[in-house]
Amino acid sequence: MQAVRTVFAAALALGLFASTSAVRAQDVIKVGAPLPLTGALSPEGLKQQRGYNLWAETANAAGGIKVGGKPYKVEIVYVDYASNTPRAVQVAERLITEDKANFLFAPFGSGAAKAASGVSERYGIPTIAATASSREVYDQGYKFLFGTFTPNETLIDPLTEIVSKGDPAVKRVAILARNDLLTLSLANLMQAAAKAKGLEVVMMERYAIGTMDHASAITQMRGAKPDWVFATGYINDLILIRKQMADQGVSPKVLTMIAGPAYKEFTEATGPLAENVSSASWWHPAVRYKGVDLFGTTEAFNAAFEKKYNVVPDYAEASAAAAGAILQLAIEKAGTLDPAKVRDALAAMDLVTFYGPVKFGPTGQITSLEPPVFQIQGGKPVVVFPAAVKQADFIFGK
Structure with a gap:
């Protein structure tokens, strides 16, 4: 099945598809997101998408991401890899080389995230894995991969x-x-x-x-x-x-x-x-954190998610939203879209978000949470x- 591409400006996103016409004339930050939107893993892929969408829409509604004092809109480029790991690797490369994504969210799960991580490492693109917990994903000596799940x-x-x-x-x-x-x-x-x-x-x-x-x-x-x-x-x-x-x-x-x-x-x-x-x-809506991210507190995130989707968020959805919030904090800290400097901001991060305390270990895997x-x-x-x-x-x- 041919991959289904969904490109949209998150501020106007209403579902899987949305128009990008309102943001193309503005400065944008493109985040590539290969996801299993069809196939056996589609329930998980759709959950991640909901978390990413909420973050991007919230960021854009607040004026976007500030880069050196200049606001940028978030544009997420989704590509469906149909729950096929080799295809996820191909999609990751296409997002970088053809779609010119500034940053990436990793594919779903440890297996696909590990397989695709070599691509973003080769191109030097900071990548955040929202659903990969196995140490094998991070024990590859890579510098551009970061994950929001603690080890298994x-x-x-x-x-x-x-x-x-x-x-x-x-x-x-x-x-x-x-x-x-x-x-x-x-x-x-x-x-x-x-x-x-x-x-x-x-x-x-x-x-x-x-x-x-x-x-x-x-x-x-x-x-x-x-x-x-x-x-x-x-x-x-x-x-x-x-x-x-x-x-x-x-x-x-x-x-x-x-x-x-x-x-x-x-x-x-x-x-x-x-x-x-x-x-x-790795997360539960009962936790209570006061963070420096755009959501501010766990309660505020839960309320925003329930208002948009009419359900209580689960850990996959929260982790996806946190991945976006963390990326935003790193970009704003770096004050530039230069991938190496954003990577360094991620590596040095030590702060609290609605998702919990965020500090990455030497391999890029988060070490600061108690699941x-x-x-x-x-x-x-x-x-x-x-x-x-x-x-x-x-x-x-x-």
Whole structure:
């Protein structure tokens, strides 16, 4: 399927398509955004787009980005890579060489972000990854890649601590993982963390990208009799796994899924089956920060997002908006569009935004956040960690 290009001035954006006529006569900053707007990962891609749109529209409504005292409008150039990673790499290069993007947002997820990062590095274009958490993305020695997700173990370690301390009867763990960079990394970390806590890993299986039937793996899971099931995948994967677990009567004391339950679509699709499913994410609307970015506070960001989309933002949407806000702060600090100087401003950043404290480590991955652990209780996600934003205690099954 031929990539679908969407180019628009964010101040006038009403959806996927919008006119750019109002901004072409003005000075603009182009940000290239390769996204999976169709295909299996489209739910995630569309979420990122909503976050980017809100940031750009908010920035433009406030007069744009100030560069050396001169205002510039934000223009986001979207290209759909149809959930195909090799195509994401091609799109990233096209955005730089043909569309003349000043900066880039990375493709969705760790796998595509890693694959495309070599392109922006080669051209020296500062790139912010809003949904890439695996260390493998950042451990390439690159200087122009920055990410708003902490490493994967920051999700796994609090979970294993909560479960191992909370119920000594949880002893046997089954792991089912999508065979993709992020999801497999999470599964491997879970396996190591479980063993470190003295838990027995009775199953460690991976499934291929695009799998539409998990019955065989879940039959194996049922035979292993786990107390804790840990499944990784994207939202469509995990909805299917949760339903097929119910079909086969697999009902562990603890069911953890990353990353689908962070999205309201998971709860809507699984209904009562979502209850007590635990997860972790890099952000939650319950956090409260007062920042120096254009949104100012977490509450203000939440209100702006709900006003525009009529839903509460999730971590992917917030991270995308934060990526834009962070890029804006770096450009304004640098006082120029020179990519090397904006890159240096990103590397030196140490401040607070609505998303949380922002400081990047030596590899470009953010090191300053404490990701929350949550559980679906009463049909909605509630935070169970960290203590500063805790809303409820973790519930164990029988």
